[in-house]
Amino acid sequence: MLWERAREPHARRWSLPGGGLGDDEDVETSIRRQLAEKVDVRQLSHVEQLAVFSAPGRVPGPRVVATAFLGLVRSDTDPVVPSDTAWHPVDALPATAFDHEAICRRARHRLAAKLSYTNLGFALAPPEFTISALRSLYSAALGYRVSATNLQRVLSRRGLLEPTGAVAPVGPSGGRPAALFRFVSREMRVTDPFAVLRPPSRRNLGT
Amino acid sequence: MLWERAREPHARRWSLPGGGLGDDEDVETSIRRQLAEKVDVRQLSHVEQLAVFSAPGRVPGPRVVATAFLGLVRSDTDPVVPSDTAWHPVDALPATAFDHEAICRRARHRLAAKLSYTNLGFALAPPEFTISALRSLYSAALGYRVSATNLQRVLSRRGLLEPTGAVAPVGPSGGRPAALFRFVSREMRVTDPFAVLRPPSRRNLGT
DNA sequence: CCAGGTTTTCGCCTATCGGGCGAAAACGTG
């Protein structure tokens, strides 16, 4: 979500929402406050620190140090935004102000990484969804096709996915009705990849 | 590496090196400058941003926003430090100032995680080392015993480790002389854990 | 109401990876 700058510098270019840090808030509180001017912050399904951008010349004039955040909104929500604000596909960003394009790239990279080794999909998916809908989400977020078969198997094996029992209504072209799933937990949970460097106990407790 | 504060607030408590950001430097340049007052910064084998700590009351007096860094030094170097500065095992920290203990915990956690899915070991190990020496390093950094067999196999399979051909001199108690290894690359390199969400091409190119 | 098209789901097979164990190799020492 970007807003179009009206004034110089970088008038007419698109920039990330943000603003100065208040004396009584930490950076996360601050970004939520800044964001509340654009969208309903309750619709943010996930917020996390990204990185600090602090190059001396990143903005004209006096030095500005920015703490960038990654914020996610569920795919089934479409928050109303002001007229100077709009959503853009991260693969086709318009001309951006300052170093905001680099920030977007970092955010996208972080999202792709965390989709792979956490249950962060819950922040993108609706409460209930079909596997093929989830596949579309993952494909869009990652930028390449993923297999629905594999996606379901892997997420299930990690204990992240759970069937609701219900099925989705079939589309106009027929086909077998898809079962509905949900994420077991809607809180961030990492599934450690490598067990090399982990005491054997944890894994062996199961068996 | 902590230094003992001489003045209030938190006099006599141990704190992380750091200081104000100059107008002409970014945060990494700044922390390297700050650190140069304590140790030879050329001996830093790795530096990376950790997180921003910005709670309003984290330090007494006017608000201070800190960008924390993780910095590593190779195990075979022992930089000289001033008299008010000392090394402490991260498992047994002394009384620390402000929120510096939380920062240390985060750094330790980050190190453990990155040791597992990157080649970050190069930043801790000497240029050449035996597998059992590397095992000790990993065990210390991770906080639990790792198997030398497994460590060698996994790091080798990932293409991170490479034998030098030479062998280390044997110890006083005999035993088979250990072969020397080195890291193939001394630049940060991540080995993606999960292939679920990756285009099949990469893996299939090998076969 | 049955044949054909469509979409989803499931089972089976394979390759790779982490993990454990014990034997073998290669050294010192008494």
Added chain:
DNA sequence: CACGTTTTCGCCCGATAGGCGAAAACCTGG
């Protein structure tokens, strides 16, 4: 030269990612 020590290697197992095709479950048109 037998023995203790340390390292290295081979062999095994279980878990996981990935692919493929058959089967299931629905719609529509004839």
